[in-house]
Amino acid sequence: MLGYIIRRILYAIPILIGVNLITFALFFVVNTPDDMARMQLGIKYVTPEAIEKWKIERGYDKPLLFNQEAEKLGKLTDTIFFEKSVSMFVFDFGRADDGRDIALEIKSRMLPSLAIALPVFVLGLIVYITIALLMVFFRATYIDFWGVVFCVALMSISSLFYIIAGQFLVSKLWHWVPISGYGSGLDAAKFLLLPILIGVIGSIGSSTRWYRTIFLEEMNKEYVRTARAKGLSERIVLFKHVLRNAMIPILTGAVVVVPLLFLGSLLVESFFGIPGLGSYTIDAINSQDFAIVRAMVFLGSMLYIIGLILTDISYTLVDPRIRLT
Amino acid sequence: MEKLVTTSWSLILLALFLSACGESNWNNPYATEDAEKNILYNVFTERPKHLDPVQSYSSNEIQFTAQIYEPPLQYHYLKRPFALIPATAKEIPIVKYLDNEGNQLAEDAQVSDIALSIYEISIKPGILFQPHPAFVSNVQGDWLYHDLNEQEMAAIFKLSDFPQTGTRELLAEDYVYQIKRLAHPRLHSPIYGLMADYIVGLSDYAKVLKQANQNHSDGKTYLDLRDYQLDGVQVVDRYTYRIKIAGKYPQFVYWLAMPFFAPIPWEADRFYSQKGLIQKNITLDWYPVGTGPYMLTENNPNLRMVLEKNPNFHDEFYPAEGMPGDEENGLLIDSEKKLPFIDKIIFTREKESIPRWNKFLQGYYDATGIGSDSFDQAVQLVGQGEATVTEAMAEQGIRLETTVAVSTYYMGFNMLDPVVGGSNAQERESARKLRQAISIAVDYEEFISIFANGRGMPAQSPISPGIAGYREGKEGINPVVYEWMNDQPQRKSIQVAKALLAEAGYPNGIDQRTGAPLVLYFDVTARSSEDRSKLDWMRKQFQKLNIQLVVRSTDYNRFQDKIRKGNAQIFEWGWNADYPDAENFLFLLYGPQSKVRNSGENATNYDNAEYNQLFEQMKNMDDGPQRQLIIDRMVEVLRHDAPWLWGYHPKDYGLYHAWYQNIKPNRISNNNLKYLKIDATLRAQKRREWNEPVLWPIALLLVIVALSLFPAIAAFRRHESSPAVRNASS
Structure with a gap:
């Protein structure tokens, strides 16, 4: 069973990258880094210089997915997507656009x-x-x-x-x-x-x-x-x-949602x-705070995967005929 | 699992029962022991993003910062039009003008001769900051909490975890320090760009700080601004500082009444720059340090923000005089009494309007605004359209306070558009008449009545009522759109608009050059069903002239993008005044403020040479008849050119319970909570009366359960004793 669980966790990595990529694409189709800066800086007296400064400080001055000006691997790594995504896999969610630590917020909510x-x-x-x-x-x-x-x-x-x-x-x-x-x-x-x-x-x-x-x-x-x-x-x-x-179909529906209860x-x-975290997500979407949105989607995806693994494990508990290999 | 759930459920019910036993109102959302305490219960809907006075600007932030931070000046609470009075300053600063050689000029010197305006501000001695750990030092004079080690940091999760607090006297250098922070490379002050044009040397100072920030290689995050001198702002002595403004800028004095110019002690900046505190979200942006009447003692922007009386607050007294009628309205009962009156203010986050409204009716919020869904329940129109509370509200002792906001909502025409703006002289003339025709056709009286429940006042120009420069009565009407009849403005008939349209080259809405119907495009960010009704209404207004209005709905980001690039044709926008001066409205149509050309605030890109020249003249003048004449001429030019449909000035309606006193609402001064008063005993009594638990549904519920259980048990027994064959076949 341990081998099965390790395999499922490894499968989760490309899934999480994919989810992250889709979230990134969907978010930036609707919002540009300039829009995000304007949302944070307010609508009065906002100068182009202030917008540029905001973007540089938060790393949103780089290309989204591919940096033509960079060399070799930098073409992929010196981008907003890479820089904002890689930290997620070590659970470093960073700071929201208002400067507050996202991990602390999630913990308290x-x-x-x-x-x-x-x-x-x-x-x-x-x-x-x-x-x-x-x-x-x-x-x-x-x-x-x-x-x-x-x-x-x-x-x-x-x-x-x-x-x-x-x-x-x-x-x-x-x-x-x-x-x-x-x-x-x-x-x-x-x-x-x-x-x-x-x-x-x-x-x-x-x-x-x-x-x-x-x-x-x-x-x-x-x-x-x-x-x-x-x-x-x-x-x-x-x-x-x-x-x-009837426990197997009940467990299928129930255990998978257990980790998602946190959201x-x-x-x-x-x-x-x-x-709670539900209102946190809604607030982030309304204020175009990509840092929070991507953290919550990442967390949601990860918890869903954990839920699926837990469901598989629970099958073995309720039905002795099932073996996870 | 089941046992666990049963236990948890029992605990919840037990807790509920125990809490219910201790109080008469089960639905009381607050602690029972607070029932008769001098606490004001308020609401906030949107979480603040910044509480650092250098960054915060929006109304949901300033409602907190304005109670905590004290700029040198403030507005008189009762007087209208708005008048500046000293806050921490000894007096309103008298500006001195200098020429290029540094010679002092007369007050009425020519603007072209003025090289510098000097504001010397003296603050009152003896004012103390609120208790705060940043001020604590040991007997050797070393700061106790400025360099916390890891072990000390491990025990800190919120500001109240620091065992000791201290204070110190407010000094002139604290104001200077804050002005320097406008140019801080790690902060984003919304007014930096504006102030860099006026405060001498601020722009260069930002470059110096940027360089200093880059050279910061010692791993510390604190940038001590005292080490860097700013030419335009200097400490004169312990209690006096001087600000040098390039040229003449009479409106600067209004900025001195905003939190941007409130004092920040360097100790606080130093304290909050510790990385360990930043990692725990303990920053100056979230935990303000001020001298004001209140201090933030609980900071949970997701749930509740609590302000408590600052024990170190200096002597300040309720105004002794107001406007005619204030005394009759009980607004002078507390004259010359020491402020503030309320001990604690609890702001609860309430995102939805339904719970907010119901909690107000139950007495758990002391005041509320009125949403469109509860308007009819709360307000009725009597006599000549005068708004008053309904009988049900009056029975509860609720009263209504209204005020015209210093705001304007308008419909703008993009003057760079060939149809509504024109690209040559002939087209411009044609477009002007087209805009005038539309101005008459769009009936804002009807709009206010239908969509704002009458809460608005049709605008005659960009200037809002209550602002110096605004004209009332017959001389204040827009003659392009209105006639003065029976002592009130009367919108001109649609025939006048049609005639103008024909003159514009669109008889009956048909372009006489092409023979095609005139189609105009309205860019909006509308989403809701109410928005759709508004758009339908707007289409009908244009239809009066046989003009087809095509709505181009988009999200706010794309909408702003269109405006910035000049791709919109007709659009809606609004403006809330920063300060009570006509300049703050008229600059919205000043040519060099063009959105497309200079990323300014002139969204229509209107550019009229005469208007621009008058604006430059007017903005540097002090209030007076001469300035009024220029404003009148500017407004006349605008009415003739009609770059906006002037729209309307919204009216704020607020409901207040009987125990809430000293209310005189306005949108210009934000530090008003210190003047307000609560009769907590009356509130507690009313809450008890209004919220007695209704018990009969519990009895009814038990009866229903018992009645349904009886046949169910009977059916179960019958079912169990029935033959197996029938069960199997069923």
């Missing part, structure tokens, strides 16, 4: 993102799987039918609606929790309750239907018939056998004033 994403993920998983199992248990009854209708209805509603409706009802009308904000330690609880609740409710429709489909597929397999033939109750069949055998949610963080 990771916790608020996790404070919402982790409970939503864990609680959501429990709720969705439980409801899906109940719907399968009552399959072909009015409970299952109305459950599916309810799920489709929930899926049809925009996540923004849940946020606004949640804030309106729970915070504005009933005064149960603050509408937005964030605190440290136990003080954070009152701010997190509503976003977590909305995060869980917002995905009930789609997730429950997804797990229901998985369980229904398992129900038609022969081991289920064998279990019933043994005289096991439907509850035992469902919760002990079907659930265990936070763009919409929820913005509406609830949570100072």
Whole structure:
């Protein structure tokens, strides 16, 4: 298994270079270094000299991908792309355009993102799987039918609606929790309750239907018939056998997103004033801060790759037949 | 995992319960013990980029820096038009003029004779900086925190981690030091280019510092500006410094009221230049050191910025006189009382308007602006279009304060464009009439009513109300667009515009040379659905003249690029005044400020010899009737040439709770928080009243859960006891 993991990590390097290149190309198609300088320097009294000075200081005065004036390898290395990318692979994210250290920012914002994403993920998983199992248990009854209708209805509603409706009802009308904000330690609880609740409710429709489909597929397999033939109750069949055998598709969807939980949610963080990584990314895009954008995309890609590796490893844990070689 | 989740969830609920038990309002976003404290709760939407006064310029930054840093001058809080008064200066500096030989000239000397203007500024003695670790020294006089070793640095994560703080007296050299920083090679001051034209030797000084910076081979990051002399700025004595300005620049005095000219102690610059602190984001750009009424004690631009009363703040008192009506409005109750009134100001970052608005209504923010989506809920028009709060707001004791901003939003014509600008005399005349016709057709009264909820004032010229040089009433109207009827300006009829269009060579919108319909291009950065409505409206305005308006929408970067290169035809732009002087608006149409030719601020590239000559004359004059005459003539030239559709001056609407006092909003002076007052007891009482938790939904929820569980359990039992064959087949 170790050899497999090392191989997967090595495969990740060209993927990360590719992602970095695409991010770079997409960013600089829309923004030139001059645009970035103007965005940072403001719109009043900005002189061409000030723009040039800003670019030189941050290394944006060089060619983007290929330096014709340089010699030999310098043609590739004396470029914005190389200089800004190579440091990423040693996790040196550098400084944002406002001068703040990106790694420190990421570190401080990771916790608020996790404070919402982790409970939503864990609680959501429990709720969705439980409801899906109940719907399968009552399959072909009015409970299952109305459950599916309810799920489709929930899926049809925009996540923004849940946020606004949640804030309106729970915070504005009933005064149960603050509408937005964030605190440290136990003080954070009152701010997190509503976003977590909305995060869980917002995905009930789609997730429950997804797990229901998985369980229904398992129900038609022969081991289920064998279990019933043994005289096991439907509850035992469902919760002990079907659930265990459905773990592979569940893990496929779940484990891969675990590392991405660090990156936070763009919409929820913005509406609830949570100072997490989601709002950090959005702010960076709005202020054309390439240093942050590329760091966040790099981090996202890396975490996704880690998620995929973790998924593969988890297969071996839930299914002894699988061997990673 | 499940156990872990259950435990975490229980902890959250327990914490919620415990916190709920301790206070009556569950939705209180602040600490319970702060409920009756003298704290102002404010909002910021965009994180500041710079808090270093040499770099920061935008409004989201100056709202912090203006409370912390003290330039020598400030604006009177209550007087209008805006009047400068001393802040840390003993008095407003009296400028001296010198000729080429260094002889002093009379106050009314000819501008051409003036070689230098000398501003000698004396500051009040005894003013202290806020407590700060940069000022701490030991008994031997060695600085305690200027050269931290790795071990000491390891224990520092934020400024408050330094166990000791110190202070020292504000000196003239601190102001000189800051002016030198305008030319610092590692800083980007937005006004460096402008000031280099005026402050004697600043341009050469920048070159000297650049060289010094390159020669810095000792591995340290600190560049001690005291070692490099700047000709144009000198320390005269402990409390006096002198600034030499090339020629005459009367507007310079306004810059002395901005944080760019606030003092920076060299100790702070030295302290913050340590690499270990920079690596931890502890820099002068993020942790200001000032003498102002407040100091930044919590700096988390992602969540919250906290200003607390500076314990070393010098004596300053609430103004004893204001404008007529100020006394009746309760604005002089605190006359001559010591400032500031509020102990702490908490700025919370609130990016979205919905939570911001609702928290204001719940009493958790003390003031708010009004978004278009909540305008109808907050404001109603009574009598002759006078804006007031709705009954619901009035019941909560909320009041509305309005003020015309010293800003202008206009539609510009690119004068380099052959159609709207013209390339020869005949074309220019034709284009002028075309622009005039469009000026009449585009109904800004309607625009303000539809898209700004009435929050604006149609502009008659570039000069905003409240600025010296602005004319009110009949003599202030633009005769090209308006007539004076029934004591108010009346937009001319569309027939007048059509006649002008025909004279321009486009009868009924048809180009008489080619017979083709006239098509004009409008460059915008519009994105939202509201923007689309505005564009549809704008097309209809042009359609009144049978002109086809083609909208060219692009992103802001490309838009700016088009303007810089002169590729746009018609575009929208705005300007917020830096200081209350007509020059700050009129320079936007000064020929040498052309965007295309000189990368200036004249986005239309308008260039009229008479106007340019008048501008050069006017900008060097002191306010007075003579200057007003020149301004009037300049405005007349502009109205005739119509390089802009003058657009409108926006009105700021703000809502304030009953406990928030001494409010007189304006956009020119930014250090106003020291004058404001809060009745924290009233606020706490109202918050309790407005935010009592509503409990019946909890009971209802429990009943619903119980009712749905009962049949579910019954169904489950029935299902479990049913024959296996039916289960299998289903």
